[in-house]
Amino acid sequence: MSSRPLNLRTPGPTPLPPQVREALARDMINHRGPEFAELIRECTAGLKAIFQTQHDVLILTCSGTGGLESAVANLLSPGERILVVSIGYFGDRFAQIARMYGADVQMLSYEWGQFARPEDIAARLERDSRITSVFVTHNDTSTGVMNDLEAIARVVKGAGKLLVVDAISSIGSVPLPVDAWGCDVVITGSQKSFMIPPGLAFVSISPAAWDKSRAATMPRFYLDYAQAKRWADKGTTPWTPAVSLFYALRESLRLMLAEGLEQIHARHRRLRDYTREGLRRAGVELFAPDSHASWTVTSARVPDGMTSKELRGRIRAEYNIVLAGGQGPYEERLFRVGHLGYVAEADLAPVLEALATVLGEAPAPARVG
Amino acid sequence: MSSRPLNLRTPGPTPLPPQVREALARDMINHRGPEFAELIRECTAGLKAIFQTQHDVLILTCSGTGGLESAVANLLSPGERILVVSIGYFGDRFAQIARMYGADVQMLSYEWGQFARPEDIAARLERDSRITSVFVTHNDTSTGVMNDLEAIARVVKGAGKLLVVDAISSIGSVPLPVDAWGCDVVITGSQKSFMIPPGLAFVSISPAAWDKSRAATMPRFYLDYAQAKRWADKGTTPWTPAVSLFYALRESLRLMLAEGLEQIHARHRRLRDYTREGLRRAGVELFAPDSHASWTVTSARVPDGMTSKELRGRIRAEYNIVLAGGQGPYEERLFRVGHLGYVAEADLAPVLEALATVLGEAPAPARVG
Known part of the structure; x- marks a missing residue:
């Protein structure tokens, strides 16, 4: 741990x-x-x-x-x-x-x-x-x-x-x-x-x-x-x-x-962009379209060959970062990063870094044919 | 205060x-x-x-x-x-x-x-x-x-x-x-x-x-x-x-x-008796009969010539003790002393003392005839 x-x-x-x-x-x-x-x-x-x-x-x-x-x-x-x-x-x-x-x-x-x-x-x-x-x-x-x-x-x-x-x-x-x-x-x-x-x-x-x-x-x-x-x-x-x-x-x-309502809103929009850019750079496929992406939580697909539980388990064990899994039919196919409330870039940077490292190491999905 | x-x-x-x-x-x-x-x-x-x-x-x-x-x-x-x-x-x-x-x-x-x-x-x-x-x-x-x-x-x-x-x-x-x-x-x-x-x-x-x-x-x-x-x-x-x-x-x-369940129960029964005895000594009329008196809260009648609000207001202002008033039809006719949870005789002694002092000073109800 x-x-x-x-x-x-x-x-x-x-x-x-x-x-x-x-x-x-x-x-x-x-x-x-x-x-x-x-x-x-x-x-x-x-x-x-x-x-x-x-x-x-x-x-x-x-x-x-x-x-x-x-x-x-x-x-x-x-x-x-x-x-x-x-x-x-x-x-x-x-x-x-x-x-x-x-x-x-x-x-x-x-x-x-x-x-x-x-x-x-x-x-x-x-x-x-x-x-x-x-x-x-x-x-x-x-x-x-x-x-x-x-x-x-x-x-x-x-x-x-x-x-x-x-x-x-x-x-x-x-x-x-x-x-x-x-x-x-x-x-x-x-x-x-x-x-x-x-x-x-x-x-x-x-x-x-x-x-x-x-x-x-x-x-x-x-x-x-x-x-x-x-x-x-x-x-x-x-x-x-x-x-x-x-x-x-x-x-x-x-x-x-x-802090002020406008400043709070601006911070959350900025954190949405920061999170999405970081995840994209880590090679993760985002779930929500850019036009309607949430300012408070970013959902992303778990790479093939891995479950959400496995991914989040490693991130927790190695970095003490707690991410959310998917819900309902997407329980094991999505992971979610919350960025709302008492949060700033400094809280999200280690998350993006951890995901980049762990997913960079993830084996490429087996291809047949 | x-x-x-x-x-x-x-x-x-x-x-x-x-x-x-x-x-x-x-x-x-x-x-x-x-x-x-x-x-x-x-x-x-x-x-x-x-x-x-x-x-x-x-x-x-x-x-x-x-x-x-x-x-x-x-x-x-x-x-x-x-x-x-x-x-x-x-x-x-x-x-x-x-x-x-x-x-x-x-x-x-x-x-x-x-x-x-x-x-x-x-x-x-x-x-x-x-x-x-x-x-x-x-x-x-x-x-x-x-x-x-x-x-x-x-x-x-x-x-x-x-x-x-x-x-x-x-x-x-x-x-x-x-x-x-x-x-x-x-x-x-x-x-x-x-x-x-x-x-x-x-x-x-x-x-x-x-x-x-x-x-x-x-x-x-x-x-x-x-x-x-x-x-x-x-x-x-x-x-x-x-x-x-x-x-x-x-x-x-x-x-x-x-603490132990039996000990907790014994403490509450003791505190009921302690509170009722103290109130009786202060000349207060208790509301519940002895046979079925609560172990956790004691209700008592506000003396004539006073409202519950007035009595509790003085106890609060002079002693920083918060009592409960009556409820429903008894809102101004009763006051209640809670003695449950994190409580011992030492918490109740100042309450009984305060009530004895304040009620001792209360004017006797006017009698006509």
Whole structure:
């Protein structure tokens, strides 16, 4: 095992800044008292700045998948027809959740590695007027493909439908001005761009989404938006919150606002280019097309004659670098490098070097004939 | 404001031992890797020891209320008749959740301050054979009343019904041998007896409960037991877990097992007696009857001529001690002293002293006539 410090390069959880780690170690307070009221107030204001929204932003104690479920449970009624646009594992998950709750789920699925085409969405919405809402993944972590959400939002809002966005691995690292683009519900998780541990989900809710939720009859209690809002207005949460993660969030939001949203976005775009160039130089075939390559995670094909597990095992054993494998059908055929949150070129350089060395040594695939 | 360190005496969140705070500050790991597999394995084994069970124990990333909801969503089907035994705020919450999901909820409610009588439950079950399951609160934090769960379990299991227990403020501090008493589903939260921050729920599931869950049709995804179990067997969780809280839990379980379950229980019983005696000496009227007084939280009446808020405000301002107020209809009429988790007589002595001083000074209620 390498004696280097761990270099965690999965697309979440991501490494924690020292200020965040210090905050996590703080002792408990009463979540019904004035200190917590000040804490949730500052966290909510910071999140609104990152989401670039005047809408309500709620903080739920659950991970990103709980955030996705919250949208289904709060916005829909059984039998209601929705369109789920899927470009990978997490789009499919959104559909699974909605089906489990009894929604009538229409799929617009793309092959893994492809992006969603706004004109396809427009055509589906025109053909099927019963669709009330469109659920879409901004950046699918499983493929490293980032959709053109601005263009998608234009067609969805143009058709007068509700737009629900899984922004778990995008917002906070890549531009997603919620109000300017007209997104109704935007969901993310704490362990991605926000540089804190997993356990919180953040959800923005437009006035149209609030209207829809008031008529929605899916069962919900723990993840109920109306309860969360009612108690947040009083400076607390309806159920006991993950207090430590609120401490951490306050620190990370201070760091993010000090760096500046444009600077954060520019850094992530730069790191995407840096990672892709480095992998290309190492002879690796990238999975996502240049036009829609994710700013937060780069997916690449494992060379023939090797599994993802073998490749990542060597990188871990020899360099103490943790990469992510593929997901679903691509489990052993892809590896993924996370570059979001608390990350800079200096964290990625050793990764690219390690991959170049290990893959340079990989035996050429056997050719017959 | 007092310069003393904060003495948090709410019934959860509770103060954190230093080992737990240190663990919380650890950097992230991949929740799909070998370190997390070892972490969840040790946490699960420790929880089984505390639950005194051979049943599965699952760790969910949510607070205790999410744990309560998980039981409704995993065990029941719409229209199914259940009996909810309520002695306070949290019994009512269990009923609210089940109603929201469309269960046919029959109530057996007691006045606040009273305990549930096993013979009443037996009579209800005999009268109504359509009831499939009984939901009961072991210790209602809102009133400081602790039910005789062993006797209740005997009648519920004697009638062949499923027994679901809200043990959020009991298990880990008071005896609740899950298998010996025949409890099917037992739910607790991380911020009570387990001395770590809120954000995790722990749920034990008997073979009979597993059978029932396979036939149950309530919608569930994030809180699905079968998914949690399938992934736990592979050393991970289906959705990203609150990794920091797992670090903390491992440390707290080590502390708990080192102290020993019997010793922990004895300490909590002693602290109950210590608190009640101290409050009585201060002239305070206790709310729960001696026979069923909680080992983890003591509720007491605020003297006439004062609100709970006023009393707690003075105790906070002058002594830096945080007490809990009442809940629901008793919001201003009760105050509550938490004595569970990381707590000893030395933490409670200043609380009793402060209350004696402040209440000794309280003006006698005006008497007319």
